[in-house]
Amino acid sequence: MSKFAKRAYLTLILFFLYVPIVVLIFQSFNAGKSRAKWEGFSFRWYAELFQDQAIMKALYVTLSIAVIAAVVATVLGTLAAIGIHAMRKRPQALMMTMTNLPMTMPDIVTGISLMILFTFTRIERGYVTMLLAHITFNTPYVILSVLPKLKQMNKHTYEAALDLGAPPSYALLHVILPEISPGVITGCLLAFTLSLDDFVISYFTTSPMVQNLSTLIYSKARIGIEPTLNALSALMFLALLALLMIVNHRAGKTAKA
Amino acid sequence: MSQNLNLPAWLVWLFLALLAAFVVFGIISVKRSNGIKRSFFASPYAVWMILFTVVPVLLIGYYSLTDASGAFTLDNFKNFWDSNYSVNQLYAQMGPEYAVLIQRGTVNLGILLYSLWMAFLCTVICLALGYPAAYFMADRQLKLGSTLVVLFIIPMWMNFLLRTVAWMTLLEDQGLINTLLKSLGLHGAQLMYNDGAVLLGMVYNFLPFMVFPIYTSLTKMDGKLLEAAQDLGANHVHTFMRVTMPLSIPGIISGITMVFMPSVTTFFIPRILGGGNTMMFGDLIENRFLTEGNWNVGSALSLIMMVLILISLSILRKADPEGEGGGIV
Numbered sequence: 001m002s003k004f005a006k007r008a009y010l011t012l013i014l015f016f017l018y019v020p021i022v023v024l025i026f027q028s029f030n031a032g033k034s035r036a037k038w039e040g041f042s043f044r045w046y047a048e049l050f051q052d053q054a055i056m057k058a059l060y061v062t063l064s065i066a067v068i069a070a071v072v073a074t075v076l077g078t079l080a081a082i083g084i085h086a087m088r089k090r091p092q093a094l095m096m097t098m099t100n101l102p103m104t105m106p107d108i109v110t111g112i113s114l115m116i117l118f119t120f121t122r123i124e125r126g127y128v129t130m131l132l133a134h135i136t137f138n139t140p141y142v143i144l145s146v147l148p149k150l151k152q153m154n155k156h157t158y159e160a161a162l163d164l165g166a167p168p169s170y171a172l173l174h175v176i177l178p179e180i181s182p183g184v185i186t187g188c189l190l191a192f193t194l195s196l197d198d199f200v201i202s203y204f205t206t207s208p209m210v211q212n213l214s215t216l217i218y219s220k221a222r223i224g225i226e227p228t229l230n231a232l233s234a235l236m237f238l239a240l241l242a243l244l245m246i247v248n249h250r251a252g253k254t255a256k257a
Numbered sequence: 258m259s260q261n262l263n264l265p266a267w268l269v270w271l272f273l274a275l276l277a278a279f280v281v282f283g284i285i286s287v288k289r290s291n292g293i294k295r296s297f298f299a300s301p302y303a304v305w306m307i308l309f310t311v312v313p314v315l316l317i318g319y320y321s322l323t324d325a326s327g328a329f330t331l332d333n334f335k336n337f338w339d340s341n342y343s344v345n346q347l348y349a350q351m352g353p354e355y356a357v358l359i360q361r362g363t364v365n366l367g368i369l370l371y372s373l374w375m376a377f378l379c380t381v382i383c384l385a386l387g388y389p390a391a392y393f394m395a396d397r398q399l400k401l402g403s404t405l406v407v408l409f410i411i412p413m414w415m416n417f418l419l420r421t422v423a424w425m426t427l428l429e430d431q432g433l434i435n436t437l438l439k440s441l442g443l444h445g446a447q448l449m450y451n452d453g454a455v456l457l458g459m460v461y462n463f464l465p466f467m468v469f470p471i472y473t474s475l476t477k478m479d480g481k482l483l484e485a486a487q488d489l490g491a492n493h494v495h496t497f498m499r500v501t502m503p504l505s506i507p508g509i510i511s512g513i514t515m516v517f518m519p520s521v522t523t524f525f526i527p528r529i530l531g532g533g534n535t536m537m538f539g540d541l542i543e544n545r546f547l548t549e550g551n552w553n554v555g556s557a558l559s560l561i562m563m564v565l566i567l568i569s570l571s572i573l574r575k576a577d578p579e580g581e582g583g584g585i586v
Binding site for chain 2: 009019076083086099120133197
């Protein structure tokens with residue numbers, strides 16, 4: 001097959017993936033409220049965005065939960081990965097089963113099982129329960145991105161450090177951590193992204209009083225989404241794009257996802 | 258839920274429990290070996306997962322096997338098989354003259370089969386579209402791989418609900434596609450609120466999850482194998498069928514897993530693009546819990562869903578015993 005045909009095919013697939021995004025960004029600059037009719041270019045929705053209390057609150061909830069959940073999951077998951085890696089075969093298999101369980105469970109079942117837990121223990125659903133849920137589904141992803149790095153590492157460096165008199169905490173921070181840091185960073189970014197984009201699990205673990213962007217969008221999807229939400233997502237999209245370019249620029253050509 | 262519990266109080270208890278577990282595990286591991294064992298670092302995670310994954314799953318099991326009063330029953334599963342179960346029970350009690358009214362309700366089973374069918378179609382379409390894409394991405398002559406991976410990831414940064422809603426703008430009766438068709442002098446078409454629209458939304462959302470694992474397995478392949486095949490006289494088709502395809506099977510399998518599983522349980526896409534005309538298993542579960550408030554039946558449905566997924570996973574694992582398919586990363 002010719003190079004041209006291959007490129008054309010890939011362009012078509014990418015076109016399919018980007019069409020809704022282009023539509024979204026166009027709508028955010030539309031002066032009118034109608035979805036399909038173009039009524040002129042304006043920054044109206046961007047201006048209104050910052051006046052909208054509900055959206056600003058949801059944005060705060062989304063971002064703060066994504067940051068806290070990513071940090072906690074990274075600490076919890078990295079420690080766990082180090083522990084699991086050092087375990088004997090049986091307990092290791094048990095821990096891996098427990099790690100794989102939430103990843104194989106459908107989101108809706110994870111969300112519902114947590115909703116049952118919180119209701120069963122009479123814990124009111126809201127910000128904290130959503131945060132706990134996000135930490136829960138993020139941590140396995142951190143473990144799975146840290147574990148391969150631990151497997152690649154030379155087993156004996158840690159023992160050598162201990163033999164040379166380093167306390168375990170020192171050896172952990174100065175021997176193991178530097179070696180596995182690429183996995184830790186990948187895991188943290190993955191956790192942040194997953195948390196940012198989650199809808200189903202948040203939907204079941206929060207109350208209508210505390211909404212993140214996804215549940216807010218969901219509650220408005222049927223009555224009609226205001227262009228302000230499009231404006232917000234266009235801004236977030238551009239922010240992430242800028243971040244990617246900075247990271248890419250710094251990392252040179254290592255464009256690994 | 259009505260009870261207004263003091264949040265910080267139980268949070269403190271939770272963290273005390275975590276801390277206690279950490280200490281206990283620490284003491285055990287110090288006693289069993291000289292010095293702290295590294296495996297003890299996993300203890301906070303172990304406690305966390307028991308609290309927030311194992312216990313909730315057990316709770317689902319508990320609810321699915323009990324009735325509203327908490328007594329043991331299998332009715333919830335019978336309800337899945339026969340959605341008229343409770344009404345039929347009533348007819349049976351009312352006497353033999355009502356027996357004619359007893360009719361098995363197939364709503365739940367129908368929805369399950371419909372979801373499986375839609376998920377199957379979605380997986381097939383994703384594979385058909387995604388395999389060539391991954392294959393061309395991995396093409397060494399084009400040298401596009403890593404750039405394209407990023408280009409496939411970027412759309413996923415836009416909130417997926419908003420992206421799905423954006424399709425409404427395109428597909429509506431007054432939407433962009435219909436406007437375009439009409440301006441070309443053609444007839445508009447009903448594009449929304451049907452299976453096709455739901456399928457489109459699903460393929461749109463899950464396609465990258467098919468492309469990435471296949472791409473990864475193709476790039477891991479040794480390029481020399483292809484040269485060897487060609488030196489030995491195999492043509493392009495032959496090389497692909499005998500070398501490239503078999504080597505990418507782990508990627509295909511993890512792609513299938515990553516598309517099929519979320520498709521069966523998706524519950525936002527059918528609601529928006531299907532307009533409530535179509536119901537999938539995810540919607541059914543959500544409906545039982547939040548609309549009807551029937552946790553027992555809802556739990557039974559969730560459990561059935563989980564078992565189905567575990568079975569299909571173990572079948573897929575058999576095809577890829579080493580599990581080298583890799584993930585999205």
